[in-house]
Amino acid sequence: MPSKNFEIDNLKIFTLNCWGLRYVSDHREVRMKLIAQHLCDQDYDVVFLQEVWIQSDFEYIRTKTNFKYKFAHIFNNASLLGTSGLVILAKWLPALIYFNPYTINGSPFRPLHGDWFSTKGVAYARIELIGLNLHLFCTHMHAQYDDNEKLIDQYSVHRICQAYELGKFINLMSCNCTNSASKDLIILAGDLNTCSKEIPYRLLSKYF
Secondary structure (H helix, E strand, O other), rough: OOOOOOOHOOEEEEEEOOOOOOOOOOOOOHHHHHHHHHHHHHOOEEEEEEOOOOOOHHHHHEEEEEEOOOOOEEEOOOOOOEEEEEEEOOOOOOOOEEEOOOOOOOOOOOOOOOOHHHOOOEEEEEEEEEOOOEEEEEEEEEOOOOOOOOOOOHHHHHHHHHHHHHHHHHHHHHOOOOOOOOOOEEEEEEEOOOOOHHHHHHHHHOOO
């Protein structure tokens, strides 16, 4: 059943790459506590987090903020890490959640880069408010490991492919909504590892 009516102009969004790798990320535990405290102190309606790799870190954030967010979910997958690192928190319960992995996702022959081991993709949640379908997409695309990375670089190509898949997935999920009488608001948040001058960004903004 759709939630109560809501004014779009009042929607408050927060997104952050939490850099939560065990043994690698400096001051991880302190940072996670500060992130949780910040979420408690502020009044965000929807929160998108990336790189929450450790289940206990997610549980800490979820527990600290459960008085505010009815929905808190970490999108697990079949990767070696067991999770995509993507988290969505929201004040409303979703009608649908889904994780869509990218088909091109780094190289197993560059283990120190790590992207291949995490099976990156797109986390999705649809919240049905009265008169409004809220489509929430959270992603973390392949990292850039070199400044001024050449277009023909393997990882540049991977991000272009991921951006294309992301755009197609956004179109698919937003067009297949059964509550067609309502308006649709699409929110994409996350760490895209691209800028406005690069092809992945231009691909998403122009064609999707």
